[in-house]
């Protein structure tokens with residue numbers, strides 16, 4: 001009996017030791033990979049279309065809202081373990097498209113609840129994000145037609161931006177909420193036309209004027225977000241879904257990966273970085 005008890009405990013012990021060992025190895029390997037990568041050219045700005053949360057939920061027989069929550073945790077993990085440690089200056093994520101408001105009511109409500117929760121967590125410091133953002137001086141900027149959200153969410157959004165505004169634009173986390181590229185361009189053209197009407201002069205509208213009125217220009221610092229170097233879409237579809245079409249039209253490297261967002265991890269990133277470095281070095 002005693003021997004059995006011992007044996008069962010030993011098995012537990014061996015199992016946890018084994019887990020510890022594997023995680024140590026993984027950590028060290030990841031560290032090594034990061035070091036090797038940093039000796040080559042790295043992107044300044046990475047953008048993500050985080051597709052696959054719902055499919056992930058269906059595959060794992062969990063509620064869709066849980067799929068979105070898992071996706072959120074994957075985002076914080078990547079931010080913490082990878083993006084801040086690889087000196088990427090700017091990360092943009094497509095968190096909510098204007099078109100998503102057309103989804104089923106219960107689904108929209110669940111996503112809005114998650115959004116509210118996460119913004120609240122962020123503000124009340126109970127998340128791991130604020131210390132992390134403080135440590136790396138990450139400024140959060142939220143772009144899109146935020147007036148389409150509830151007043152509560154709009155209030156939380158302004159709070160989040162306020163909390164990190166002092167970090168200027170050294171490191172940026174851009175969250176596109178209630179956004180589509182077509183809408184962004186429309187707003188920009190409208191602003192150009194308004195400016196032209198105000199000035200009473202019929203000046204021609206140039207591409208650079210439209211660019212200046214796109215999201216991502218910080219007038220107080222006279223700074224803009226850097227050009228998008230890599231645009232990643234997870235989940236296997238090869239579509240832009242109306243995200244950063246103006247910004248990604250020139251030198252952006254497009255990466256369509258089949259991994260679903262909640263399981264998109266360091267290995268996926270590694271291949272993307274390697275591909276980027278290869279294209280930079282052998283062009």
Ligand SMILES: *[C@@H]1O[C@H](CO)[C@@H](O)[C@H](O)[C@H]1NC(C)=O
Pocket residue numbers: 187188190191194
């Ligand atoms: C342009 O002007 C109109 C009319 O004054 C105003 O309603 C609209 O919000 C302005 N648009 C932009 C993008 O500034």
Ligand SMILES: *[C@@H]1O[C@H](CO)[C@@H](O)[C@H](O)[C@H]1NC(C)=O
Pocket residue numbers: 198199200
């Ligand atoms: C614009 O033009 C109108 C009509 O020609 C004129 O009354 C107004 O003073 C002008 N405004 C500016 C800012 O030049």
